[in-house]
Amino acid sequence: MSDRSAEFDRIHDLLAGLPAGERVIVGPGDDAAVLRPRDGFDLVVTTDTFVEGRHFRRDLLDAVGVGRRLAAANLSDLAAMAAQPRWAVFSCVAPRALAAGWLRDVEWACAAALAADGAAVVGGNLSSGDGPCSFCVTLFGEVERGRHWTRSGGRPGDRLAVTGTPGRAAAALALASAGDAPSPARVPAELWEAYVSPPSRVRAALALARAGGVRAAIDISDGLFGDLAHLAAACGAGAVLRGESPGVPGGGAQERMGPSDDYELLLAIEPARYDDCARAAAAAGAPLTPIGELAEGGALLLERTDGSRVPLRGAGWDHFG
Numbered sequence: 140m141s142d143r144s145a146e147f148d149r150i151h152d153l154l155a156g157l158p159a160g161e162r163v164i165v166g167p168g169d170d171a172a173v174l175r176p177r178d179g180f181d182l183v184v185t186t187d188t189f190v191e192g193r194h195f196r197r198d199l200l201d202a203v204g205v206g207r208r209l210a211a212a213n214l215s216d217l218a219a220m221a222a223q224p225r226w227a228v229f230s231c232v233a234p235r236a237l238a239a240g241w242l243r244d245v246e247w248a249c250a251a252a253l254a255a256d257g258a259a260v261v262g263g264n265l266s267s268g269d270g271p272c273s274f275c276v277t278l279f280g281e282v283e284r285g286r287h288w289t290r291s292g293g294r295p296g297d298r299l300a301v302t303g304t305p306g307r308a309a310a311a312l313a314l315a316s317a318g319d320a321p322s323p324a325r326v327p328a329e330l331w332e333a334y335v336s337p338p339s340r341v342r343a344a345l346a347l348a349r350a351g352g353v354r355a356a357i358d359i360s361d362g363l364f365g366d367l368a369h370l371a372a373a374c375g376a377g378a379v380l381r382g383e384s385p386g387v388p389g390g391g392a393q394e395r396m397g398p399s400d401d402y403e404l405l406l407a408i409e410p411a412r413y414d415d416c417a418r419a420a421a422a423a424g425a426p427l428t429p430i431g432e433l434a435e436g437g438a439l440l441l442e443r444t445d446g447s448r449v450p451l452r453g454a455g456w457d458h459f460g
Contacts, residue, residue, distance in 0.1 A: 140185075141150040144393045148154040150195065150311070153307055155332045157285070158364060160225065160226055160258065160259020160260075160261060160297070161225070161257075161259070161419075162174060162175040162177070162225070163226065163259060163261055164263070166261050167260065167263070168261075169259055169262075169263050170287055171262065172228070172261035174225070174226055174261065174279070175387070176225075176281055177281060177460075179238045179283065179284050180281040180282060180283055180284060181278060181281070181282050181283075181284050181285075181287065182280075182281065183217060183220050183222035183278075183279070183281065183282050183287060184212055184277065184278070184279050184403050185216035185217060185220075185277070185278050185280075186213070186275060186276065186278070187209065187212040187213050187216070187275070188273060188274065188275040189205065189208070189273060189274045189275075190269050190271055190272075190273045191272040191273065193271075194208075195208065196321070198321055199312075199315055199316070199321055199322075199323060200335065201244075202241045202242075202244035202245045202248065203244060203245075203248040203335075204248075204334075204335035204336070205218045205245050205274070206244065206245040206246065206247065206248025206249035206250075206251075206252065207246070207248050207249070207252050207335060207336045207337070208334075208335070209245070209249045209274055209276055210248075210249045210250075210252035210253050210276070210339060210447060211252065211337040211339065211402040212251070212276075212360060213253075213276050213277075213278035214252070214278070214282050214339045214341055214402070215226070215337075215338075215339075215340060215358040215360060215402035215403075215404070216263040216278070216358050217278060217280040217341065218340040218341045218343070218358070218404060219288065219344070219356045219357055219358040220280070220288050220289075220356075220368040221282055221287055221288045221344050221345065221347070221348040221353070221406055222280035222281060222282040222287065222288050222339070223256075223257060223280050223282065223284065223298050223345065224253060224256045224257050224260060224278055224279075224280045224281055224341060225257065225258055225259075225280050225281055226259055226260075226261045226263060226278075227250075227253050227258050227260050227261065227276055227277065227278045227279065228260070228262045228263045228264075228276070228277045229246055229249060229250070229262075229263035229274070229275075229276050230263045230264040230265070230266075230274070230275045230276075230277075231245075231246070231263070231264070231265050231266070231272070231273070231274050231275075232267070232270075232272065232273045233265075233266075233267060233268065233270075234267065234268065234269065234270075234272060235267045235274045235376035237239045238401070239409060240292035242265075245274065246260070246388055248292070249276065252339070253278070255339065256339050256341045256342070256373075258279075258280070261290035262265070263296045282385075287354065288344075288348070288353060288355065288356040288357075288371045289354055289373070290355055290356070290357050290369060290373035290374070291294075291373040291375075292354040292374070292407070293354045293371075293373075293374035293376060293407030293433050294354065294371065294374065294376070294407075294433065295376050295377075295381040295432075295433050295434050295435045296410060296432060296433065296434075297354055297355070297407040297408055297409060297410065297432060298407070298408045298410055298413050298429055298431045298432050299367075299378060299380070299405065299406070299408075299429070299430050299431045299432055299433065300406050300408060300413075300416075300417075300427040300428060300429045300430060300433075301359065301363070301403055301404065301405050301406070301429075301430055302340050302403045302404045302406075302420065302426075302427060303338065303340075303401065303403040303425065303430050304403075304424040304428075305359060305363045305378050305401050305403055306363075306401065307330055307333045307334070307401065307403075308333065308400040308401045309338070309400055310330060310332065311326050311330045311331050311334035312334060314326045314330070314398065315331070317391060323335075330444060334344070336398075337401070337402040338402075339402075339426055340385065340402070340403065340404050342422040342424065343404075343420050343424065343427075344404065344424035345423075346419040346420065346422065346423040347406070347416050347419050347420055347423075349414050349419065349438055350412070350415045350418075350419035351412060351415070352407055352408050352409045352411075352412025352413065352415060352416045353406050353407070353409075354407050354408065354409055354417060355370055355373070355374055355406070355407040356368045356370075356404055356405065356406050356407070357369060357404070357405050358402065358404060358405075359401060359402075359403050359404065360400060360401060360402050363405065364448060364451065364452075366405055366440075367380075367405060367439065368403060368439060370407065371433065371437070371439060372437070374407065374433060375433065375437075376433040376434060376435065376436075376437070377433070377434045377436040377437045377438040377439060377440070378431060378432070378433050378439050378440070378444065378451075379431045379432060379434050379440045379441075379442050379448065380430050380431035380439075380440070380441050380451060381429075381430060381431050381442055406427070407433055413429075438450065
């Protein structure tokens with residue numbers, strides 16, 4: 140097939156390798172999908188857009204890496220709501236000259252990453268445009284009625300913990316982008332793999348939901364500081380982070396609290412249930428690292444090893460900042 144094939148040939152090519160999904164009454168290829176949620180469950184919906192030059196660079200990421208990171212962005216949002224991913228729609232705006240095979244590889248990599256957590260691509264849209272390439276995924280999930288997490292349920296005294304190691308994605312990208320010729324070759328292999336294929340935290344979130352004790356949660360893809368500020372504000376609380384906690388990027392270095400592009404979770408956990416949650420998360424492959432607690436008032440503070448406290452500095456990702 141030519142890279143300049145007709146629109147419907149390209150659509151057929153994109154759909155040909157997609158895995159099937161459960162409770163899909165009408166799937167890809169019709170005007171719309173027909174889906175059947177389970178009785179007793181609520182629908183949870185999120186969407187993310189990746190724009191070339193803003194969210195990914197083709198001189199650093201291949202098609203598979205773009206697809207995996209696009210899936211991770213959406214899966215992380217559902218994990219933060221304790222929802223089981225089910226269905227997705229995938230849309231793309233691409234320059235006419237962009238190779239059809241590259242687009243197919245992005246969608247198939249995204250679909251494979253979604254399928255690993257139980258979600259199927261059930262439709263979407265393909266369009267040409269004169270600007271940069273962009274992708275948009277809308278992901279639908281299910282959560283048992285009334286059992287979803289939010290950002291706002293935490294209370295002063297709740298323990299704060301993160302999954303994974305925030306800051307790794309930003310470090311990988313900074314190393315790869317250094318110098319006149321950007322290259323992943325200068326990034327340690329394990330660090331680069333964490334960037335191009337972020338681990339999903341859906342399994343851990345579902346295990347934590349079964350264990351009980353998580354009162355509030357947020358995806359920290361915009362950066363630990365910014366998303367901590369969002370969670371604390373939603374809870375009507377402040378927060379104290381411990382300066383030597385390994386979960387604080389750079390061992391507590393405030394300059395590393397900014398935008399990080401990680402797809403990890405920040406959780407506020409009922410103190411009496413923390414150990415149960417830690418065991419559940421570890422068994423699900425995402426050990427928790429405690430980093431502090433929610434506190435009275437609205438201040439965000441860093442507690443040093445000598446016990447003194449200073450305002451926590453940083454900023455999250457801001458598209459218009």
